[in-house]
Amino acid sequence: MSQDHHHQELGFIQKYIFSVDHKVIGVQYGVTALIFLFLGFCMMMLMRWQLAYPGEEVPILGGLLGSGWLPDFMSAGDVDASTYNTLGAMHGTVMIFLGVVPLGVGAFGNYLVPLQVGAPDMAFPKLNAASYWTYFAGGVVMMLGFFMPGGAANSGWTSYPPLSIFASNGQTVWLVGMVLLITSSLLGSVNIIVTIIQLRAPGLSFFKLPFFVWAQLVTSFILLLAFPPLEAAGVLQLMDRVAGTSFFLPTGLVQSNMPLEIAGGGNSLLWQHLFWFLAHPEVYVLILPAIGIVTEIVVNNTRKPLYGYKTLVYSGIFLGFMSFLVWAHHMFMTGMGETMSDFFQVTTMIISIPSVVVLTVLIITLWGGSIRFNVPMLFAVAFLPMFAIGGLTGLPLGLTASDIYFHDTYYVIGHFHYVVAPGTLFALFAGIYYWYPKVVGRKMSSFWGKIHFWGSLISINLVFFPMLLQGISGLNRRMYDPTFYEHGASIQSLNVIISYAAWALGLVQLIFILNFFLSIKFGKKVGDNPWQATTLEWATPTPPPHGNFLSEPTVYHGPYEYSVPGRTEDYLPQHVQA
Amino acid sequence: MEKLQYGIGLMPDLSTHGHGIDQLIYFLHGFMLLLFVGWGIFLAYTLIRFRARAGHKANYESLKSKLPKYAEVAVVAFEVFLLVGLSMPVWNSYKSDPPDEKEALRVRVVGQQFAWYIHYAGEDKKFGRTDSKLISDFNPLGIDSKDPASEDDFYSLRNFNLPVGKPIIAEITSKDVIHSFGVPVLRVKQDATPGITVPIWFTAKETGEFEIICSQLCGIGHSTMGGKVHVQKPEDFKKWWDEQERPYKKSTASL
Amino acid sequence: MSLDLIKYIEEPHPLTGITNSKLAMWLFLATEVMLFGGLFSAYIILRVGAPDWPHGSEYLNVPLATANTMVLIISSVTMVMSWASLAMKSLPKFKFYMTMTILLACVFLVIKYIEYSHKFHLELYPSTNNFFGIYFTLTGLHGLHIIGGILVNTYFLLTANKSWAEHPKMFTGRIEAAGLYWHFVDLVWIFLFPVLYLL
Structure with missing residues (x-):
């Protein structure tokens, strides 16, 4: 069945640049997303300088970046208020839309879904390539903002109008970039859904799918239904900025005591509703693929079947569904009525239940296993308590009464970073270490991997835990000078600790980057199934050829048949007849 | 204090x-x-x-x-x-339990880039009509001087004086972009959205000077968009109140 | 290309009963429903919040829009006919009906252009008020969908000989999916017409 010979003739460009092979596209997504993650991380490190040493010139970089080739960016060599706002908005946008989502859905989804369902490729290979290149274009457009007069977008990643309507042209570029990114995500999610529904190998019924595939399916549906309203909102904001409409501009706006020449009659809160209707489900777009990856790795390294597979699947579906009903808990302080705030408090508490179930399922799976602590497993296990902190700290924010105090403080930053950084990103690291051998044919160094893990775990907690304390102490987010108010100045030492921890975290990532690239050449060579795993991606040659499987696999078992009694090996692959 | x-x-x-x-x-x-x-x-x-x-093996059974x-x-x-x-x-x-309007002090709190205005209604407890078209550097709140209710109105910039122990109703709004009126020590936070006025209420227990902090990104001056709440003893507040100039008062000469 | 390895391109999947492209089209239409749903809700919120909102019929040209509604409905019929022709294995008939569909779509755009230029002549722009803002945004976005449909249909028309000769089943499936899209675009207009012009 393999068409391999016939593909050898493809030139370099067709094979590696404009490829339609889902694996190449997956790797393209992965590498691009990692580059953007690194860029977003650098933006954050600049902000951390300002937060630790407000108003001081940034050493070395101040001269390099402030020399004027980026207009209105660090013009005096320090991170001034306008630069800080730009960095804040772009850090959020880059990390979420150009980093984590493309890595979790674009890279892992693309590479693994066809393999795990036993398909030769995605259902629409050309559409897949189109999706990647649209994402790439969106990313480039987004970055072009930095070269615009007035700098890139600076109204927060949430882009609340009217502020975003008054902002410099970087915001227009941001909107155009967003429309491209949304288009890319929609194309990608259609492809993933069709692949999962239509192209499963014979015998692979829905309840034999690895949980990772389920997570991708739910994620794709969330993307499919949540992104278009943001696209609608983006179009309306673009009209406000470019065509002079007043969709988000109420009557009687005045700037610098000069009445504005606009028609008025708009509604600023309309944007927030449309935005959060996407952006809350987006959180589950970030976390579900992570849970999928963690499940695969935890089960594989526990060497026993997953506890409560169906419970986990139903929880995932329920999470996806509920994620559409909680958006206004981001808007408790806008002055909504009691009925509304009660409704959204209740839905917010309800959505915490499946998260509790997910954690319980994973930890009970560990019970009775024979747990191997390799690098992917370390990251996957660390995900559990980190995600737990992220989830728990959501409670005070999801309850309106305590939200009065915590809204817009560093508590919010600490909370969602615990979910996304040591949560999702740790899971993504786990995934990279776990599937790297399948892609490259060699393992990443386990010694340096362990140093990367412990270094990251310690420093990332030193970054985000103090932020929770800052929030409790009443420090507001998005302040370029945290010492302006007395209570902020009194806890400034926390900011210094956080900044050093953040830079240490950056250094530790250099180890990862070196390990990632050097292992391509120097890593330990491995066979087709180095982790003794059961799912279908390990039934292919390493690295898998174009077309994936040598012959179409037939599936006989559920995804996690480990330590089946009466077998010499402690794993029973899905495609092997017992 | x-x-x-x-x-x-x-x-x-x-x-x-x-x-x-x-x-x-x-x-x-x-x-x-x-x-x-x-x-x-x-x-x-x-x-x-x-x-x-x-010697340790995983258990197939859950x-x-x-x-x-x-x-x-x-x-x-x-x-x-x-x-x-x-x-x-x-x-x-x-x-759901706003204080009795008769006993409370009602003020308007208006955010702009990058300051807070506090609009006091004066002795008649009625705010003069406001209109955004009247806003200028000399009339930052756009108060209509033709409205008799405006005669005893006055406003202050960045300083919010209020008496201790008396319920305050603050009507929060904004002139330009979304701000958020936050006074953490009074456990108060409310977005100030242009085009919308939202009333909030609180009572201060002790006298003192507390920070107002803008709690919603509002532009380049966001992190310094502060102000002071001055919670005063009733007699001090009365004294301060009486000292305030009434910019919309018709001068007796014109009568 | 590993195209020949991917299943259910021509034959429907035994469980779902549809081909890949048809499923994908339905999913894509779901995103479109959410997109226009978002815009319609924005319209409702803006209109409910406005102290006064002009009646569309006072400012917009209802006869022209009615004509346009008819044009689109007929083009939907010709689109179905073009697919039915392929199902009955007649390529020339397909070409005729597909050409008709494309021409009718162009007629729609011409009428729309007349409407737009008349508005601009009267100095009615998106910035005039939110009624015109939402009118231009919604009809503009719908117009882009029409243009997209014209491009795709033209591509199918130009490559019809080759596709029909090589993969007749796949080609018929593609025309069916394109038809789904085209009917959706019509349906959006059938919502837009009363909402903007009549209410």
Whole structure:
């Protein structure tokens, strides 16, 4: 069945640049997303300088970046208020839309879904390539903002109008970039859904799918239904900025005591509703693929079947569904009525239940296993308590009464970073270490991997835990000078600790980057199934050829048949007849 | 008045309604800590007990105990208690119980890039008509001087004087972009959205000078968009009130 | 290309009963429903919040829009006919009906252009008020969908000989999916017409 010979003739460009092979596209997504993650991380490190040493010139970089080739960016060599706002908005946008989502859905989804369902490729290979290149274009457009007069977008990643309507042209570029990114995500999610529904190998019924595939399916549906309203909102904001409409501009706006020449009659809160209707489900777009990856790795390294597979699947579906009903808990302080705030408090508490179930399922799976602590497993296990902190700290924010105090403080930053950084990103690291051998044919160094893990775990907690304390102490987010108010100045030492921890975290990532690239050449060579795993991606040659499987696999078992009694090996692959 | 002490921990609470909020925060964090520590110990124990080692094998059968189910139900029950027993009553009793308008001091709080204006209604307790078309550097709130109700109106910039122990109703709005009127020591936070006016209320328990902090990104000057709440003894407040100039008062000469 | 390895391109999947492209089209239409749903809700919120909102018929040209509604409905019929022709294995008939569909779509755009230029002549722009803002945004976005449809249909028309000769089943499936899209675009207009012009 393999068409391999016939593909050898493809030139370099067709094979590696404009490829339609889902694996190449997956790797393209992965590498691009990692580059953007690194860029977003650098933006954050600049902000951390300002937060630790407000108003001081940034050493070395101040001269390099402030020399004027980026207009209105660090013009005096320090991170001034306008630069800080730009960095804040772009850090959020880059990390979420150009980093984590493309890595979790674009890279892992693309590479693994066809393999795990036993398909030769995605259902629409050309559409897949189109999706990647649209994402790439969106990313480039987004970055072009930095070269615009007035700098890139600076109204927060949430882009609340009217502020975003008054902002410099970087915001227009941001909107155009967003429309491209949304288009890319929609194309990608259609492809993933069709692949999962239509192209499963014979015998692979829905309840034999690895949980990772389920997570991708739910994620794709969330993307499919949540992104278009943001696209609608983006179009309306673009009209406000470019065509002079007043969709988000109420009557009687005045700037610098000069009445504005606009028609008025708009509604600023309309944007927030449309935005959060996407952006809350987006959180589950970030976390579900992570849970999928963690499940695969935890089960594989526990060497026993997953506890409560169906419970986990139903929880995932329920999470996806509920994620559409909680958006206004981001808007408790806008002055909504009691009925509304009660409704959204209740839905917010309800959505915490499946998260509790997910954690319980994973930890009970560990019970009775024979747990191997390799690098992917370390990251996957660390995900559990980190995600737990992220989830728990959501409670005070999801309850309106305590939200009065915590809204817009560093508590919010600490909370969602615990979910996304040591949560999702740790899971993504786990995934990279776990599937790297399948892609490259060699393992990443386990010694340096362990140093990367412990270094990251310690420093990332030193970054985000103090932020929770800052929030409790009443420090507001998005302040370029945290010492302006007395209570902020009194806890400034926390900011210094956080900044050093953040830079240490950056250094530790250099180890990862070196390990990632050097292992391509120097890593330990491995066979087709180095982790003794059961799912279908390990039934292919390493690295898998174009077309994936040598012959179409037939599936006989559920995804996690480990330590089946009466077998010499402690794993029973899905495609092997017992 | 004593100087407030800041540091790591909740900021001092000087409002009459803040007690419920703080209680909820303490209670929540106690619950979170308990859950996390208990759960963390269980995780650590599991990881150590079931680590791979010579002679140890994984068990194909899953845990049969009903314990995890009970634990989940307990967590859910506790969340319901937090929601129905603590958060909703605190929020709803606060939000649905505005003070009596006759006894309260009503002010308008108007945000702009990057300052707060406080509009006092004067002795007649009626705000003069405002119109955004009248706004200029000399009339930053756009108060209509033709409206008789405006005669005793006055406003102040960045300084919010109010009497201790008296309920305050503040109507929050904005002229340009979205701001948020936050006074953490009074446990008050409300977005100031242009085109919308939202009333909030609070009563200060003690005198002193507290920070107003803009709590919604509003542009380049956001982090310095502050102000001061001056909570004064009633007699001091009265004195301050009487000293204020009434810019819209028709001069007696024109009568 | 590993195209020949991917299943259910021509034959429907035994369980779902549809081909890949048809499923994908339905999913894509779901995103479109959410997109226009978002815009319609924005319209409702803006209109409910406005102290006064002009009646569409006072400012917009109802006869022209009615004509346009008819044009689109007929083009939907010709689109169905073009697919039915392929199902009955007649390529020339397909070409005729597909050409008709494309021409009717162009007629729609011409009428729309007349409407737009008349508005601009009267100095009615998107910035005039939110009624015109939402009118231009919604009809503009719908117009882009029409243009997209014209491009895709033209591509199918130009490559019809080759596709029909090589993969007749796949080609018929593609025309069916394109038809789904085209009917959706019509349906959006059938919502837009009363909402903007009549209410």
